[in-house]
Amino acid sequence: MIVFDHVSKTYPDGTMAVEDLSFTAPNGKITVLVGPSGCGKTTSMRMINRLIDPTSGTITLDGQPTAGIDKVELRRKIGYVIQNAGLFPHRTVVDNVAALPRLLGERKQDARDRARQLLNLVGLDESFARKYPWQLSGGQQQRVGVARALATDPPFLLMDEPFSAVDPIVRAQLQDEFLKLQETIGKTIVMVTHDIDEALILGDQIAVLRQGGRLAQIASPEELLRAPADRFVADFVGTSRGYRSLGFIHADEQLTVRHTPAAPLGSSAAALPPGSDGWLVAVDEQARPLGWIHRERIGEVVTAEAVDHAGSIAAEDAPLRDLLDAALSSPSGDGIVAGADGGYLGTVGTSDIVAAIQRSKRGRARPADEEAGDRA
Numbered sequence: 001m002i003v004f005d006h007v008s009k010t011y012p013d014g015t016m017a018v019e020d021l022s023f024t025a026p027n028g029k030i031t032v033l034v035g036p037s038g039c040g041k042t043t044s045m046r047m048i049n050r051l052i053d054p055t056s057g058t059i060t061l062d063g064q065p066t067a068g069i070d071k072v073e074l075r076r077k078i079g080y081v082i083q084n085a086g087l088f089p090h091r092t093v094v095d096n097v098a099a100l101p102r103l104l105g106e107r108k109q110d111a112r113d114r115a116r117q118l119l120n121l122v123g124l125d126e127s128f129a130r131k132y133p134w135q136l137s138g139g140q141q142q143r144v145g146v147a148r149a150l151a152t153d154p155p156f157l158l159m160d161e162p163f164s165a166v167d168p169i170v171r172a173q174l175q176d177e178f179l180k181l182q183e184t185i186g187k188t189i190v191m192v193t194h195d196i197d198e199a200l201i202l203g204d205q206i207a208v209l210r211q212g213g214r215l216a217q218i219a220s221p222e223e224l225l226r227a228p229a230d231r232f233v234a235d236f237v238g239t240s241r242g243y244r245s246l247g248f249i250h251a252d253e254q255l256t257v258r259h260t261p262a263a264p265l266g267s268s269a270a271a272l273p274p275g276s277d278g279w280l281v282a283v284d285e286q287a288r289p290l291g292w293i294h295r296e297r298i299g300e301v302v303t304a305e306a307v308d309h310a311g312s313i314a315a316e317d318a319p320l321r322d323l324l325d326a327a328l329s330s331p332s333g334d335g336i337v338a339g340a341d342g343g344y345l346g347t348v349g350t351s352d353i354v355a356a357i358q359r360s361k362r363g364r365a366r367p368a369d370e371e372a373g374d375r376a
């Protein structure tokens, strides 16, 4: 657990970068610091590993004030991932990852063996180990940066805009992989980003800072979207908050899944049922949904060319946002749902999804009502 207790930082030129900042980054969770440029995110994060010393206040790691921990020991406990990976250009990938353990006295072979395991963990196979950073793509370099930060198996990890130097598609992939990795490693992470969408995807909790390093709100992604503390947070989180918050809510068991008939590729048109307003769900040989198909577009047999791909397909356990999107993008008006194995399950209607949204809103409102009842 990392605790900020009334921490302030004034630079020698008088700039108040952080003012009276207090928050807790819980163990095994990702805490994201976001806010506009110059609001003190980087200063706050660098005070944790004492690259910058606070002017006042204390920061503790699992109850131990950082001011009292030897800097070498502190850096061993806290992995650090920076933008652009910051790799040593003249060292191979494996030696980049092994660098800090070597510096701390580990045997070369042991450090390299572990480095190879870590490279594997971040999705880089053996062939990358002997390459140099300039031979890697931006996304691959960033993975090496993550592997290097994990080299001393630190319980804490600081990440400064770790995925911002790569294009949006690679960034989305790295974010996804990183969340899976965190499920395995369970580190206590503080991450800085200026990108609210990245914060909403990665954060277990998000601390929104305003100019002068003052905390505007700290909350879960869902709460930040649902109940921004003030206008500044609402504007920073951005528009379509209601729709985006559906990305964190799942359907309940009451959601009606309709049994719209399937039209397997290659099947004869004569053998097919009428469908819903003529619409059927085209499925492949493994009964996986491909998209919608209208009876009028089917000749003698169902062909892949006749499938309409406009509608997105939602997974059974997907958040309501994905189900709603599947329905809204669908030519038939209903959304296609696939099971965990990718097989076709059924379809959901827009009105049924809206009813599920309303039930979830009532469900979330209830605890507060009950609290009010308890107080009365």
Ligand SMILES: Nc1ncnc2c1ncn2[C@@H]1O[C@H](COP(=O)(O)OP(=O)(O)OP(=O)(O)O)[C@@H](O)[C@H]1O
Pocket (backbone or CB within 6 Å): 011, 012, 013, 015, 016, 017, 035, 036, 037, 038, 039, 040, 041, 042, 043, 044, 194
């Ligand atoms: N060494 C320094 N000396 C004086 N002022 C500084 C120093 N480093 C940062 N600042 C100032 O402190 C404030 C906070 O800077 P910081 O880098 O922490 O912000 P940030 O939120 O990380 O910004 P960005 O998103 O642009 O990276 C800014 O006004 C900045 O100009």
